[in-house]
C-alpha cells in the first residue's frame with residue numbers, strides 16, 4: 190500500500206514514511222492510495238480471534254511495508270496486560286438493541302490509548318526501516334487526555350524522548366497528577382503559565398524554528414509528532430469497529446451481514462473517520478452518527494454543508510471534544526470528492542483565510558448518505574448520565590453521554606431501530622466530577638476528584654480503575670514550570686542544546 194497527500198503535493202510513499210513524517214509537506218494529510226476491501230467471510234473469520242489477532246489481520250492490509258513479525262511485535266507490545274480487560278475493547282450490552290464499545294481499559298482510562306499505545310512502536314520501526322539514525326523527540330501540547338496517553342505510550346520506548354507541555358491550571362486534578370507522576374527515563378512534563386492556545390502556539394513555534402532544528406541535528410535528535418492526524422494513529426482505530434461487529438455476531442445479537450449503527454462522540458473527527466474507513470472496506474454499517482457537544486460545528490456541517498468555525502467556543506463537561514477545527518475531516522472530504530486534491534486544497538485555504546468553507550451539493554449528499562449529526566449540551570449530557578444509570582445501571586462518562594443523548598435524538602427523528610453500538614471513550618471515573626454531579630444529588634458539592642472516586646464506586650458498585658487508584662499518593666516526578674514565552678528556553682535546557690540565537 191502506498192500513501193498520498195490530500196492536497197496533491199506528494200504521492201507514492203510507504204506507510205513507514207507516512208507515519209514518520211506525520212503531516213505532508215504541502216500541509217495535507219496522508220491517505221491510502223488504494224481502496225482496501227474485505228468480504229463477509231473475512232469478517233466472520235474474526236469472530237474466533239482475539240483482539241490482537243483481529244488487529245494483525247486488519248493492520249497488515251494497510252501497513253504492507255511492515256513485516257508480519259514487525260507488526261506482531263507492535264501489537265503485542267501495545268495491547269498487553271496494560272489493558273485491564275483481556276478483551277482490550279469489550280462490547281457490553283445496555284439493552285436489546287444497544288451496546289457499548291468500551292475503549293477505556295488502557296493505562297490512561299480513555300480511548301486515546303487504543304492508538305497511542307501502538308503508535309510509538311510503529312514509529313520506532315518506521316525510523317529503522319527508513320534508515321534514520323537520529324533519536325526522535327516527540328513534542329505534545331495537551332489540554333488533558335492526549336498528553337498522558339502519549340507519555341504512557343512512549344515511556345521507555347528506546348530511541349525516543351517525549352516532552353509534554355500542558356497549561357498550568359488548565360487541566361483537571363486527575364489529568365495533572367496522571368502526567369506529573371509519569372515514570373520513564375525518557376519522559377518530561379512541563380507546566381506552562383498560560384492557556385491551552387498559548388501552549389499549542391508555543392509548540393508550533395518550536396516545531397518551525399530553524400535554529401532549534403539545527404541545534405537538534407547537531408545532537409543527533411529529530412522532532413516528530415504524535416498528534417491525531419498521523420496515519421499511525423488513525424489506522425489502529427479501524428480495528429475496533431471490526432472487532433465490535435465480530436463480538437455482536439459472536440453473542441448472537443446480529444446475523445453476519447446485518448447493518449448496524451455506530452454513534453461516535455467526536456472532536457477532531459479521528460475516531461469516526463476510522464469508522465468510515467471500516468465501512469468503506471465492507472463492514473456492514475447503516476449510519477455513522479456524529480455526536481458533538483455545544484461546540485457543534487460538525488452538526489451544522491453535516492446538515493447544511495457549510496463548515497464555519499467563526500462561532501463562540503464553549504468549555505464543556507466533555508472537554509476532549511471542545512474543538513472548532515476537526516482536522517481529520519479533510520481526509521473524508523478527499524475520499525468523498527473522488528480524491529479531488531484541488532477542491533480539498535481550496536476548501537482548506539478558505540478555512541484558513543475566511544474561517545469557513547462550503548462544499549458542493551454532491552459531496553454534501555454523499556456525506557448525508559452515511560453520516561447523521563447531532564449535539565448535546567451540558568444539561569442534556571448530565572440528564573443522560575442520570576437516566577441511563579437509573580434505567581439500565583450503566584455508568585457513562587460525559588463524552589459517552591453526549592453520544593447517548595444524540596443517539597436518543599436520532600431514534601426520535603428517524604425511528605431507526607437497527608442494532609447500535611455507542612463508542613464509549615472514557616471511564617466514568619476519569620471525569621468523575623460531572624458523573625458525581627449527575628448521580629449523587631448534590632452530595633458531590635465541595636469534594637475533590639479524589640474524594641469522589643470512592644463515593645462513586647460505592648454508589649454504583651463499579652470498581653475504580655487501578656490506574657486511578659492512589660494517584661494522589663504517587664510521587665511527583667515532574668515539577669518544571671515555564672512562562673508562555675519561555676517554552677523554547679525550557680526545551681533547550683532540557684535537551685542540553687548548544688546555545689541558539
Ligand SMILES: *Cc1c(COP(=O)(O)O)cnc(C)c1O
Nearest residue numbers: 455456457458459460509588614
Ligand atoms: C479525544 C477524545 C474524543 C474525541 O475523539 P476524536 O478522534 O478527536 O473525534 C472523545 N472522547 C474522549 C474521551 C477523548 O479523549
